[in-house]
Amino acid sequence: MADGTPFSCIHCGDQFPAEALVSETINGQHLKFCCHGCRGAYLIIRDAGLDSFYQRKDRSAGTLKAAFDSRFDDQYLDQFVRPALDGEEISLILDGIRCASCVWLIERLLKKCSGILSARVNFATHRILISFCRKQISPAEICRNLAAIGYLPRPYSQNELQRSVESEMRGLMIRFGTAVFLSMQLMGFSLALYAGYFQGIDPQTRHLLQYFAAIVTTPVVFYSGFPFIRGAWHSLRNQQPNMDLLIALGVLSAYSYSLYALLVGGEVYFDTAAMIITLILAGRLFESGARRKASAGIDRLLKLVPTQAFRQEDGDWREVDSQQLQPGDLIRIKPGERVPVDGIIEIGITEVDEAAVSGEPLPVIKNVGDQIVSGTLNLTGVVEVLVSSAANDSFVARIARIVEEAQTNKAPIQRLADRLAAIFIPLVLLIAGATFWIWFNEEHALLHAVTVLVVACPCALGLATPTAVMVATGRAAERGVLFRGGDVLETAASITLLAFDKTGTLTSGSPEITSIKADNISADEFLRLLASAEMSSQHPLAQGILIEAEKRNLALEAPLSSKTIPGRGIVVALARQQLTAGSRLFLQQQGIALPAEESSGQSEVHLAEEGKYLGYVTMADQLRPDARQLLKSIRRMEYRTLLLTGDRQDVAERICQTLQIDTFFAGQTPEDKATRIMERSGSGVRVMMIGDGINDAPALSQADIGCAIAGSTDIAVESADLILTQPKLMNLAFALKLSHFTMRVIKQNLLWAFSYNLIAIPLAASGQLAPVYGAAAMAVSSICVLTNSLRIKRKDFGPC
Amino acid sequence: MLKSILLLIFLSFCIGTGAWLFFLYAVKKGEFDDIEGPKYRMLEDDDLDEQDRES
Numbered sequence: 145m146a147d148g149t150p151f152s153c154i155h156c157g158d159q160f161p162a163e164a165l166v167s168e169t170i171n172g173q174h175l176k177f178c179c180h181g182c183r184g185a186y187l188i189i190r191d192a193g194l195d196s197f198y199q200r201k202d203r204s205a206g207t208l209k210a211a212f213d214s215r216f217d218d219q220y221l222d223q224f225v226r227p228a229l230d231g232e233e234i235s236l237i238l239d240g241i242r243c244a245s246c247v248w249l250i251e252r253l254l255k256k257c258s259g260i261l262s263a264r265v266n267f268a269t270h271r272i273l274i275s276f277c278r279k280q281i282s283p284a285e286i287c288r289n290l291a292a293i294g295y296l297p298r299p300y301s302q303n304e305l306q307r308s309v310e311s312e313m314r315g316l317m318i319r320f321g322t323a324v325f326l327s328m329q330l331m332g333f334s335l336a337l338y339a340g341y342f343q344g345i346d347p348q349t350r351h352l353l354q355y356f357a358a359i360v361t362t363p364v365v366f367y368s369g370f371p372f373i374r375g376a377w378h379s380l381r382n383q384q385p386n387m388d389l390l391i392a393l394g395v396l397s398a399y400s401y402s403l404y405a406l407l408v409g410g411e412v413y414f415d416t417a418a419m420i421i422t423l424i425l426a427g428r429l430f431e432s433g434a435r436r437k438a439s440a441g442i443d444r445l446l447k448l449v450p451t452q453a454f455r456q457e458d459g460d461w462r463e464v465d466s467q468q469l470q471p472g473d474l475i476r477i478k479p480g481e482r483v484p485v486d487g488i489i490e491i492g493i494t495e496v497d498e499a500a501v502s503g504e505p506l507p508v509i510k511n512v513g514d515q516i517v518s519g520t521l522n523l524t525g526v527v528e529v530l531v532s533s534a535a536n537d538s539f540v541a542r543i544a545r546i547v548e549e550a551q552t553n554k555a556p557i558q559r560l561a562d563r564l565a566a567i568f569i570p571l572v573l574l575i576a577g578a579t580f581w582i583w584f585n586e587e588h589a590l591l592h593a594v595t596v597l598v599v600a601c602p603c604a605l606g607l608a609t610p611t612a613v614m615v616a617t618g619r620a621a622e623r624g625v626l627f628r629g630g631d632v633l634e635t636a637a638s639i640t641l642l643a644f645d646k647t648g649t650l651t652s653g654s655p656e657i658t659s660i661k662a663d664n665i666s667a668d669e670f671l672r673l674l675a676s677a678e679m680s681s682q683h684p685l686a687q688g689i690l691i692e693a694e695k696r697n698l699a700l701e702a703p704l705s706s707k708t709i710p711g712r713g714i715v716v717a718l719a720r721q722q723l724t725a726g727s728r729l730f731l732q733q734q735g736i737a738l739p740a741e742e743s744s745g746q747s748e749v750h751l752a753e754e755g756k757y758l759g760y761v762t763m764a765d766q767l768r769p770d771a772r773q774l775l776k777s778i779r780r781m782e783y784r785t786l787l788l789t790g791d792r793q794d795v796a797e798r799i800c801q802t803l804q805i806d807t808f809f810a811g812q813t814p815e816d817k818a819t820r821i822m823e824r825s826g827s828g829v830r831v832m833m834i835g836d837g838i839n840d841a842p843a844l845s846q847a848d849i850g851c852a853i854a855g856s857t858d859i860a861v862e863s864a865d866l867i868l869t870q871p872k873l874m875n876l877a878f879a880l881k882l883s884h885f886t887m888r889v890i891k892q893n894l895l896w897a898f899s900y901n902l903i904a905i906p907l908a909a910s911g912q913l914a915p916v917y918g919a920a921a922m923a924v925s926s927i928c929v930l931t932n933s934l935r936i937k938r939k940d941f942g943p944c
Numbered sequence: 945m946l947k948s949i950l951l952l953i954f955l956s957f958c959i960g961t962g963a964w965l966f967f968l969y970a971v972k973k974g975e976f977d978d979i980e981g982p983k984y985r986m987l988e989d990d991d992l993d994e995q996d997r998e999s
Contacts (some may be wrong), residue, residue: 247984266981267978318968325964332956349949689991
């Protein structure tokens with residue numbers, strides 16, 4: 145802080161000279177900013193109640209250029225450069241894109257670099273497409289520019305899977321668009337034909353319109369409908385009749401019947417074939433849209449691990465890429481940095497925040513010889529750590545592997561409509577065959593048989609599920625409940641056991657003040673002094689105290705100087721007095737007389753002023769405000785409940801008692817949690833896991849449905865099938881009720897479609913049903929299904 | 945009568961094809977790849993570069 149840069153900005157952390165100082169006083173705190181932009185940003189963040197950003201912020205993140213120089217070399221990056229219209233192109237993935245301002249900043253920065261022709265960030269996928277001129281700027285230089293503003297780029301190369309998912313998505317879009325365009329043309333012809341049927345039409349015109357209808361329908365069936373035909377073919381080969389087969393059967397029979405009618409004269413039903421395909425494609429498109437975000441998950445987890453580390457080389461500390469660390473290396477970790485690899489402390493003592501890994505909010509004291517885990521945050525002291533495992537063998541990398549494995553091993557869910565199709569198709573084929581056989585000696589044997597297939601066509605049947613799923617996911621999204629796919633919605637309805645994580649899921653994950661015991665002064669005054677003392681501390685307990693002081697609108701006093709002793713406490717000099725705050729033991733060591741201990745089982749922070757004891761606060765990780773309500777409504781829905789926590793036995797027991805959770809397991813490691821889930825699933829029990837941390841990720845992907853709650857770590861969100869984007873637990877009850885209701889609507893839809901078939905098929909088989917009435921009845925039945933599905937939109941689920 | 949119908953059918957087909965081709969072009973160009981970003985982008989009001997503003 146010497147050499148002419150006396151201040152560091154509270155927002156951006158940059159150091160700046162005194163003449164640039166912009167200051168602001170908030171709650172008695174004097175805050176220093178390097179510019180008005182930072183001050184504005186700070187105020188916005190603070191007003192939004194997001195101050196915790198400043199504790200989370202990895203202060204060392206201002207990128208260390210040297211560490212990346214070796215990572216971005218042109219030779220390597222050249223593999224990813226493609227020639228483009230006016231220069232070259234490269235696609236990169238950027239870590240750290242959070243909001244639209246990031247996009248703005250990146251694009252602005254790159255446009256200012258000479259040699260860059262255009263840069264476009266895809267906000268949804270965090271990908272950036274840069275076209276540039278090789279002669280003026282090299283790819284490595286572009287990457288260095290990006291890294292310098294804090295977004296770590298890596299070249300984007302699609303693997304086979306991603307590429308196929310992407311091209312499938314585009315293909316689906318084009319197939320759907322084409323089907324819509326042609327169906328719109330077809331509608332004109334069909335309308336004229338229907339009108340002609342009832343009012344009379346000149347046979348020549350009719351024939352012409354029928355030909356036009358045939359022409360526009362053919363591509364819909366064979367191009368847009370290709371996925372169904374292909375799916376039907378596969379299901380035939382695997383001898384597992386599914387929905388695709390039913391759709392293809394209906395569409396193809398309607399189409400070929402119409403072609404036949406076109407040649408020998410009669411009514412055509414091309415519109416039936418085209419409409420089925422168009423509507424069901426729309427449903428598929430909607431569903432795959434919800435699923436799209438699911439990729440890139442495992443990659444992003446590794447962000448928890450810093451990309452560079454300080455390693456001792458020949459008695460010197462050098463920055464190296466953390467991927468290069470080997471067991472036996474000695475690295476140095478400063479306060480505010482995350483631990484890059486697993487290791488054992490050689491020198492130093494510190495407190496480590498393991499919240500991201502274990503879920504527990506209170507920091508753990510680590511002494512010489514203690515194990516320190518990758519992904520955790522070093523809070524208070526500088527430590528030198530002996531590396532015990534290489535980066536891709538560390539804790540975080542291991543979890544990523546477990547999650548990946550669980551996801552690939554997960555059996556695909558067989559959807560209700562597919563299960564029904566498996567019974568229905570052989571039945572329909574049997575009836576059609578029987579019809580043909582019975583009418584064999586008559587003139588129209590084949591025609592009657594085909595009519596059976598046409599009326600059995602799955603119009604309503606095919607729409608039953610997609611429409612209900614579409615409406616339900618839309619309604620859920622409004623509440624911030626995201627179902628990753630329609631199958632998740634269906635499975636959610638069959639869940640019988642709910643497994644909860646404790647910290648961060650049922651509790652808020654950060655300690656709050658539960659009681660204030662002040663001697664001789666008012667609680668507010670006590671809290672004001674305590675908060676002033678803890679103001680400069682990064683400790684979660686200190687943060688809880690500051691939040692409480694903020695709530696009570698207390699004017700704090702900025703300390704002149706402070707000294708933190710890791711894991712014990714803090715000694716602070718204010719303008720008028722000296723304060724000592726910390727654990728009971730710490731105050732005793734400072735020679736302060738304390739009253740006798742009353743055990744509360746909670747964390748305590750004691751405070752003394754000039755050696756005179758003032759009192760203490762007790763703090764605990766509190767239940768989320770709606771946890772009780774949630775468990776109550778879950779009990780009413782007759783779910784069984786389970787608590788899986790890494791915390792101690794007595795804490796878990798107490799939570800179970802207050803919330804009336806059936807069973808619990810304490811002291812669980814991430815692997816244990818996944819095993820508990822595995823033990824319980826199967827044999828009629830379907831498990832939903834609700835969690836938020838990295839430690840829950842394996843269990844989340846192991847469970848039939850994983851549910852991540854707002855504020856979860858990326859990996860938890862990526863392993864989850866159901867995501868609650870708002871910190872309201874009651875949304876889980878809403879999701880469960882919604883899925884039950886949706887399932888009911890789907891069943892009603894299917895029932896309706898079947899009863900339609902039940903009446904129509906015998907009529908058709910006996911040759912009594914004129915196909916035009918069959919088609920009209922089909923339209924009515926589809927409308928009924930649609931209207932029924934729309935009920936989901938307005939259904940009242942009671943208070944949740 | 946038939947002539948005018950044919951003409952109208954042909955016309956509607958042309959318009960439809962035009963819209964379809966435009967749609968294909970948009971999909972190929974990746975217009976639908978990022979359906980999240982544009983709603984934020986429109987809020988940026990400093991899209992004009994300095995030179996643009998002067999000219």
